[in-house]
Amino acid sequence: MDDSPKSLENNQEIKVEEIMQVPSVEMSFDSIDEAYDYYRKYGKQLGFPVRKRTSRKGDDGNTKYITISCGRAGKFKSKSSISLKSHPSVKTDCKVLIRLGKSLDGKWKINSTKLEHNHGLSPRKSRYFSANSELSSSIKRRLELNDVARIGLNKSYNSIVVEAQGYDNVPFLEKGAQNHIEKIRRLRLKESDATAVQTYFLDMQDKIASFFYAIDINEKGKLRNFFWAYARSRAAYQEFGDVFTFDTTYLTNKYEMPSAPFVGVNHHVQSILLGCGLISSEDIETFVWLFKSWLTCMSGNAPSGINTDQDRAMKNAIEIVFPNTRHRWCLWHILKKIPEKLKGYTEYESISMTLLNTIYDSLSQVEFEERWDEMIKQYKLHENDG
Structure with a gap:
């Protein structure tokens, strides 16, 4: 060749x-x-x-x-x-x-x-x-075969760059190749594993009529995404389903499929599971499927609010499936970016403390905005787009 x-x-x-x-x-x-x-x-x-x-x-x-x-x-x-x-x-x-x-x-x-x-x-x-960003079918196949042969993605991509005589001649970035390989890895569920998942879900539904599950199969008949919710989760949502948190930052299985739990809070301020999914990709199509499955599980009753990280695909999917739900960013994810955005300032420690006090000590939206404006003026942060 x-x-x-x-x-x-x-x-x-x-x-x-x-x-x-x-x-x-x-x-x-x-x-x-x-x-x-x-x-x-x-x-x-x-x-x-x-x-x-x-x-x-x-x-x-x-x-x-x-x-x-x-x-x-x-x-x-x-x-x-x-x-x-x-x-x-x-x-x-x-x-x-x-x-x-x-x-x-x-x-x-x-x-x-x-x-x-x-x-x-x-x-x-x-x-x-x-x-x-274009990955032709032949390039995809080449990347997949190299991955199976345990050839590192960096080596695969660099060989393509060399053959093309420069990065500018390659119609995709290494990140695009990485995303494709990660998705393929997650789809490599063995047939026995997929059958075991379906058998388990059917058995649970036979034992408990209100157990809910949904399975997403790709065009080749392989298991791609799945969602499930126990009876107690569905019952809890009826009482404590006004707001929930949705997060996909956990990789807790051998296929490296992101775990996608829907988590609420009960009257004892305890976290409660309102359903969970394992997904093969974090794109709009996958999130739309997952959210629609969850909404069907909960009899079409959308929540008043959803807290997530700042993922754009997640945001777009929420607008499609939950158009009337208030979408808010998780405070933990926002605060995690403070060092990245403000570390370069000589008064970083003072700015950081003032920001945290503004967030946690403000008792109303008006008070927060007033203290926010004062902080911007005090530290001359008008030009910071962070």
Whole structure:
């Protein structure tokens, strides 16, 4: 087998993008996916991210119009009354977009375009945009085989970089390769293990009618995610289900599948388990499946509040499944970042103490905001985006 750069190029595992045509109303595509792929490559060449923004359906229920925009479209809207963000927003209300409509011949034609960005472009950084992270099926297979052969991911990735003659020619980052391998490892449940899990759940349900479980199977028939809740968990939720904490920071099994417990608090201020899942991935699709399974278990009764860490996929899934539930960030996760954000200040110790006093000694939202503003002014933290 020829593993030279030329061979890789011929196999289209790693390829150099062709010069893309500027969007115009003369252009048409066979499908929405083809149009999106074109605009993604165009954005990658110029140095801006893209995303599908809006779509509109006709009377027959089929999509008739779609807008694909610059990834920096829209304005940042904080849902908190406190002027504290984990990261500065990348949104600049950029108006660049293409609008497409489906014509009578079935083609998707560009109806209008806007081309002027209100922000700088970064062609050399395009490969870092999530939409441009591409792992072809052959690359995935190669990474998987190397992993089974116990070849380190770093060596696998570096060999691909060498063959491509540089990092800039590789259409994905090492983190993307790592995420793929971690997901594959979690899906390597032995058939006997998957059968044992299903047998156990069926046995529990036979003994206790109110025992609940849900299993998610992938397209190859392999167990991917599962959720369960005991009768006492379902009963406890009826009394103490107004707020719960959801966390996936625990890896407590040989498959390294994140444990995902739903934890509430009873009238004795004791933690109570309101259900638990083991998941193969921490993406939006998986969290949506898990939350929907939990909601079905609890007879469709959504909680008033959910506390989580600052995971974006988790946040998006909560907005989809629990649109009317108040989502708050876990204080422990926020405070854990204090050294990272403030350690560089000469008055770090004093700032840290003042911040903790502001958080724990404020008895109302108004008092907290007043003390927060005083702290910002006292230590001149106006320019800190942490």
